[in-house]
Amino acid sequence: MTTTYDFLIVGGGMVADAAAKAIRETGSTASIGILGDEPTAPFPRPALSKKLWTDPDFTTDDGEPGTADETGAHITLDTRVISVDPDAHEVTTESGETFGYGSLLIATGGHPRRLDGLEPSDRVLYYRTLSDYRRLRELVSTDPKPHVAVVGGGYIGSEIAAAMIGQGCRVTLLHPDDVLGASTFPPALALDHEALFTGAGVEVRGGTRVAGGLEAGDGVQLRLTDSDGGDAGTLEADVVVLGLGIQPSGEPIADAVERSEDGGVVVDERLATSAADVYAAGDVAEYPDKILGRRRVEHVDNAETMGATAGRIMTGSDETYDHTPMFYSDLFGHGYEAVGTLDASLETVEDRFDDSVVAYYLTDDEVVGVLLWDCDGGLDEATALLAAHTRPADAAELVGRIRPAGGADDE
């Protein structure tokens, strides 16, 4: 027997929550179904690496967005969709069940990149879900505290390393760059960023990759190489957390719609895929950003805003997705917001104020990214700067262009 929903959402994450709420906010009373392969309902992922560790009063109950209660959506957990048939308006799950739809939203996000050669273990976490948070909480609640090896210097690795040192664990952070954050932040800011970690007691091992590993005794032994691939010995840890980026989870819709080169799902400015009545949003969706051009964005502002837009479009709104998303991270009481491309191999300008830094990233033709470190405000100006699609001949002329609110002075 096939259960049919007016609106069916595949993937029970942040997009699903935003889309279901937006559908209801239009006044629609149509039926909403959400099929998610996790054992838990939608949960705001940023809290998994930040607030749940840094705020002792904040619990998973506080983070719970109440998707089903607020929208009446029927959420089916532990259910993996393996194919979509747009002609029949039907999806099929791993267990062979079928669900029909009027309109379908692909909201499958991405899954963590795995490390070949690292044997699976319940002490090795590719950190992404509420279940991962619960498992890590369990692993670090021992006395004495465990030695946690964190692999990857991106925002998941950095935030988890900061969280683990805050829990009193011994933490070793393994990353391939010379300086932690050097591929994202301009040179001086990368040094400041790394100093936050070393100052807090994290052992930061740059120029290091993990080639593999296996369970050994009550822990895990990692095999390390240096940046040239040469043997760099082994590291024993009680727990290993990996943040190696994600790959878009476009598989269930693989044969039915146009895919992006990296496996995402291509949508137009109305978030429609190439199949009738099938939309996609969030980490999985490659969309035409009005300012930045075609891209996939793996950040929460995009997931929430695009998810809500998709929900309204599915109920008949004639809008387009015109939002250029920002992204952010919080570390040791510091934080940044950013828009566009943060690639430190581009030309960069660092503008330092009393307590803040504004960093600009430029190609030969235009400013393509702005990072606001410990800055109050500045995001609208940053977005407008990117929208102008130009740059000064001398990049140094950008100094003073965006200033933190409150009139801080240039250093």
Ligand SMILES: Cc1cc2nc3c(=O)[nH]c(=O)nc-3n(C[C@H](O)[C@H](O)[C@H](O)COP(=O)(O)OP(=O)(O)OC[C@H]3O[C@@H](n4cnc5c(N)ncnc54)[C@H](O)[C@@H]3O)c2cc1C
């Ligand atoms: C620990 C962590 C911290 C983060 N912090 C920040 C931050 O500080 N700032 C920021 O901007 N962004 C942050 N992000 C990124 C942000 O959370 C994501 O961009 C957002 O969750 C994307 O939403 P989504 O709905 O597209 O994907 P998800 O929230 O990942 O939801 C997708 C869901 O679909 C499920 N699914 C996949 N395939 C199938 C299938 N075939 N069938 C059924 N279900 C399926 C997945 O299991 C998952 O539950 C963070 C992410 C993580 C993991």
